[in-house]
Structure formats: C-alpha cells, structure tokens
Amino acid sequence: MKNSDKPILLVEDDLVDVMTVKRALKEIKVTNPLVNLENGEEALKYLRNPDSAKPCIILLDLNMPIMNGIEFLKVMKLDALLKRIPVVVLTTSEEEQDKMNSFDLGVAGYMAKPVDYRQFVEVVRTIDAYWTISEVPQ
Amino acid sequence: MYTLQKPSFRLKSPAAIFLIVALSVFISEASVMLLLYYLPERSLISEAIVDATLLVALISPALYFFLFRPLALHIRERERIEDVLHKNEEEQFKVMIRTSLDAFLITDLQGRILEVNDAYCSLTGYSREELLKMNAAELEATESAEETASDIGKLLETGSIRFEARKRRKDGHIQIVEVSSNYSNLNGGRIYSFLRDITERKQAEEHRDSLMREIESANEELKNFAYVASHDLKAPLRAIGSLADWISTDYADKFDDEGRAHMRLLISRVHRMDGLIDGILLYSRVGRVKETRVAVDLNRLVADVIDSLAPPAGITVTIDNPLPSIMTEPTRIQQVFQNLLSNAIKYMDKPEGKIRINCCAEGRQWKFSITDNGPGIKQQHFEKIFQLFQTLAPRDRVESSGVGLALVKKIVEMYGGHVWVESALGEGSTFFFTLPRTTATLIQTEGTQA
Numbered sequence: 301m302k303n304s305d306k307p308i309l310l311v312e313d314d315l316v317d318v319m320t321v322k323r324a325l326k327e328i329k330v331t332n333p334l335v336n337l338e339n340g341e342e343a344l345k346y347l348r349n350p351d352s353a354k355p356c357i358i359l360l361d362l363n364m365p366i367m368n369g370i371e372f373l374k375v376m377k378l379d380a381l382l383k384r385i386p387v388v389v390l391t392t393s394e395e396e397q398d399k400m401n402s403f404d405l406g407v408a409g410y411m412a413k414p415v416d417y418r419q420f421v422e423v424v425r426t427i428d429a430y431w432t433i434s435e436v437p438q
Numbered sequence: 439m440y441t442l443q444k445p446s447f448r449l450k451s452p453a454a455i456f457l458i459v460a461l462s463v464f465i466s467e468a469s470v471m472l473l474l475y476y477l478p479e480r481s482l483i484s485e486a487i488v489d490a491t492l493l494v495a496l497i498s499p500a501l502y503f504f505l506f507r508p509l510a511l512h513i514r515e516r517e518r519i520e521d522v523l524h525k526n527e528e529e530q531f532k533v534m535i536r537t538s539l540d541a542f543l544i545t546d547l548q549g550r551i552l553e554v555n556d557a558y559c560s561l562t563g564y565s566r567e568e569l570l571k572m573n574a575a576e577l578e579a580t581e582s583a584e585e586t587a588s589d590i591g592k593l594l595e596t597g598s599i600r601f602e603a604r605k606r607r608k609d610g611h612i613q614i615v616e617v618s619s620n621y622s623n624l625n626g627g628r629i630y631s632f633l634r635d636i637t638e639r640k641q642a643e644e645h646r647d648s649l650m651r652e653i654e655s656a657n658e659e660l661k662n663f664a665y666v667a668s669h670d671l672k673a674p675l676r677a678i679g680s681l682a683d684w685i686s687t688d689y690a691d692k693f694d695d696e697g698r699a700h701m702r703l704l705i706s707r708v709h710r711m712d713g714l715i716d717g718i719l720l721y722s723r724v725g726r727v728k729e730t731r732v733a734v735d736l737n738r739l740v741a742d743v744i745d746s747l748a749p750p751a752g753i754t755v756t757i758d759n760p761l762p763s764i765m766t767e768p769t770r771i772q773q774v775f776q777n778l779l780s781n782a783i784k785y786m787d788k789p790e791g792k793i794r795i796n797c798c799a800e801g802r803q804w805k806f807s808i809t810d811n812g813p814g815i816k817q818q819h820f821e822k823i824f825q826l827f828q829t830l831a832p833r834d835r836v837e838s839s840g841v842g843l844a845l846v847k848k849i850v851e852m853y854g855g856h857v858w859v860e861s862a863l864g865e866g867s868t869f870f871f872t873l874p875r876t877t878a879t880l881i882q883t884e885g886t887q888a
Contacts, residue, residue, distance in 0.1 A: 316677035323684065363669070392672045394719070395665075396727060415676045415712040417683035 301332050301356050301431050309346070309355035311372065312390070313338040313364045320417065321359065321390075324424040332356065339364045340372025347382050355385060357431055360407075362391040362398055370398070373405035384437050388427055466504035474512055484513045541615075541633040546626070547590065549574040561615070561635055563608030579604035579612045593621050593629065602636070613637045664722035668715045675715070679708040714827070717841030720773075721826065724848050729767035736761035736775075739768070740795060743775045749783050753791035761797050762804060764873060770849045775808075777842035778869050782810040784838070785831070803855070803872040811866040820859050846871070 362369035386408035491510040495502035541558035598620045619631040686701040794809045824847045827840035850857045861867035
C-alpha cells in the first residue's frame, strides 16, 4: 500500500474470511495495520470517529448482518469526508445486480472470493500491487 | 240487303262488344297491376283509394267497376297476406324468445319491465307477474341509478352495448351476468336485452387467477431459494477450504503420507462442492436473469466456442453448413453450444475424434445437431442425462457437475425448443435441439442487409 502507516479497514463478519485476509496480507508482507469491523454500521461509526485513523483502503464484504455492503456504500458515498476513500468489494456474490449496484456507488474494484486459498492470496497480492502504484487524494 | 246487312251487323257486333269489353278489362287490370306495383306498402295513397271507392261508385260506375273496385280488392288482399305474414313472424319471434337459454327482457327507457321470458324469471328468481310490475334498476346489485342512466344514455347513442353487470336475485344471491342490449325507437323507445349468467365462469376465472398468483409466487420463491441457498453454502465451504489449506501447510511435517492424501482429498471435495454450487447458481440464473435478445450470428458464436474449448490435437470439430443468425440472449445460446461441444470433447474415447455441427430448417424450426464418434450412450439413459446432477461416469474419473445437459434442456425449452439424443453404444451420439424459426428468419434478412 502507498501509505504503510495507514490502516486497511476490513468490513467482514466471517471469522475465517478475516483470518484469510490477515494471513494473505502477512504472506505477501503488507505491514499496514488491519482494522476489522463486522458490519456497515460499525464501520461508519469507526470512520466518523475523529480519533480513529482514516484507512487507506476499505475491503468490503456485501453480505453482512445489520447493515450490508450496499447499504454501507449508499451512506458513505454521500459523506463528503468519506467518499474518496477507495472501496474494493470482496464478496462471494457473482451476481450481475450486485456488481452493477456496487459500481453505481463508485467502488474502486470488485473481487470474488475464490474458494481456493492460493487464489485468494493472488487476489490480495493484486489489490496491494495496484494500490501501491495508484495515486490517492490525501 | 237490309235484312242481310242487319244480321251481318248483328254477327259483327257481339265480337266488337267482346273485343271492347276484353280490351277495357285488360286495360283496367293492367292499370290496376301497374298502380299496385308502384303503390308503396300500406301507404296513405292505398288507404285513400280504398276510402274513395264508394264515392267513385256513385259518381262513375264504370270507373268503379273497371278500376277502383279491383284495385281496392287487391289492396285489401295484399294487406290480409301481410297481416298473416306479420303474425307468423311475431309468433316465430315469440317462440324463439321462449326457447332461448339466455334470459330476455324488454324495458322502456325508464327501465320499466314490459316483457320477460322464462329464462329471465329463473335467472332472477321472480315470477313473470312480479317482474312486470318492477323496474330493471331494482335488480341491480352494485350499480347506482346514475350509472344505469349513463348506460342507457350510451345505448341510445350507439344503438347497442355489451357489458357485465351484477344482479341481485330474489333470494339475495348476487350473480354476474353478461348483457347485450339493443335500442329500438318503436313505441316511444324500447330496450331489448339478452342476459347470460356468467357467475360460474367468473368464479372459475378468479380461481384460476389466484392459482396463477400462488404458482408465480412459489416459483419466485424457488428461484430465489436456489440462489440464496447456494450463496450461503459457499461461505462455510470457503472457510473449510482455507482451513484445510492452512492445516496442510502449517503442519506439513506432522502428516504422514496417508494424512497428506486425506488432506488432498478433503481439498478436492471442497472444489467439487464449489463446482456443484456454481452449477446450481448457473442453472437457477437461466430464466431468472433476463438478457436482451439480440441478433446472434451463430457461425461466429460457434467458432468462438470451439476456440475457447481448444480441442486437443486428435479431435476435429467441423461445421457442415452455414449456421443461421437468430434472435436470442447471447450468453444462453453460447451455454448451449459450449456444454454440448465440451461434452463431446470431454468424453471422446477414440484416437481420431470427429465432431460435426449441422443445422437445417424443419417446418417452423431450426434443427441443430452435434454428432460425435465417442463412446455413445445406452438408450436407457437417454432421459436421465438431461436431469440435474446426473452423470454417467464416476466423478473421480471425469470431473463433472452434472449440470451441463440440464442447463441445455432448460435453456432450449425456455425458448420453446426441444432437445434429445440419438446414440449407438461404441459408435457415438448425436444431440439434437430445435429453436423456433419465426423471429430467426426475419433477423437473417436484416443480417444480410447489414
């Protein structure tokens, strides 16, 4: 990631999926701290708290209890302070509708979680490579 | 001479008289006929002629005898015949109304009932005597007096109307009737109506509609169920896959050969289940997710499919004749060819594999066929192979989800086509499918223009 001190925000409720992301990040030697919150509402609370560090990227699951990924995007993209944080959707859903909704809400990427862990590592590696090169507004 | 002449005169004179009389009778008859011919039926003139006959008799007996009397007689006879015919017609009309299964009703413009038939009495439950004292509006179940008045207004404008109405029977039951009314301006305006009880038909229609709604919602639920279920199954499956991967990596040195083999099997089963879930998702998506239909050039599409399947060196795929362009969802038709061709390639057991694609017009359909010289299929399996998750080879030998042919069948049937197989064991199989040509032909001409 471009700023190795900024945290990566992972909005994900499945424990093993969180472990998978952590393990993959460790494996490809990404040193950013990882903040994990288990639904959209928690994530908004964190992002709007002036004490918390703003993340360099948000990895967002779509299927979550209380506030799902699409609902989270709808709120976040209307918030002037949050809307420029890049969001990469990380989901099981390969539904066209989910993809359309996500891109309508200005996501920076849409990745389907592969069942195979090795492939998952490759997905995370690609995300990291891209966001290491890409410029982001401060 | 004188005496001679006289008899000759006498001889001549009866002939002359006869001639004169015959001539006058002929002229009078002819003029009577002519007059009758041009006289309009039951006109004032004919009435005047009859009335004037006596007067003419007094003034001029000759005119009376030769013209007016026969004329008056003829007119009276004609009127008598007309009356008989008219009475016959009226009688016929009455019998027809009595015979009718439909209820019949005559009212005046105020809705007062003037005549009904037996069917109307049994429809309403009132006797004829009761009905003749009633107003048609009293039988309306839901319609207000204003609405009835507006209906009558419409009838006067157009001359005839047809509508549905709800009537209240004497016993209080409401029935739905179909009414056909005609207006006639006879006797100060009459409304003639035939009524038919359609309560049962209406109830059957309502019942059918509610059944359709139930089926639709059940179907909708089923569609979503497959999608939601397969979706939710994937998350834990991925967790199992990841955990198995980490265990076999992190504890590699602690496993013996058997343990490692078991972990490999575990992970491969996770992949298989993943394939099955993808299959369900794919299958449930057909019909649930609609694409817009566009003109698809099958020559190009099939060539692309063959390219993507990359058949191994020993297998040749040929297209026998040019394929048509059809109006369809590109993804779906691509899935049909992709599954049929990949099966032909996957199961090929001959060193020199030959796969042929053919298409011909058959009536209103295109008939496509994909022929291979592979292992062939036993006739007893011809139906089974099109069912979801049915495979003929053990999955450990040929990895297959068992979704392909079920998907092909679902897609082809969704388009109103038909899919089947013909095969001889050891010699090969031919898969046939049809697609309606109706839109296809039109698109083909568009295609050549473009």
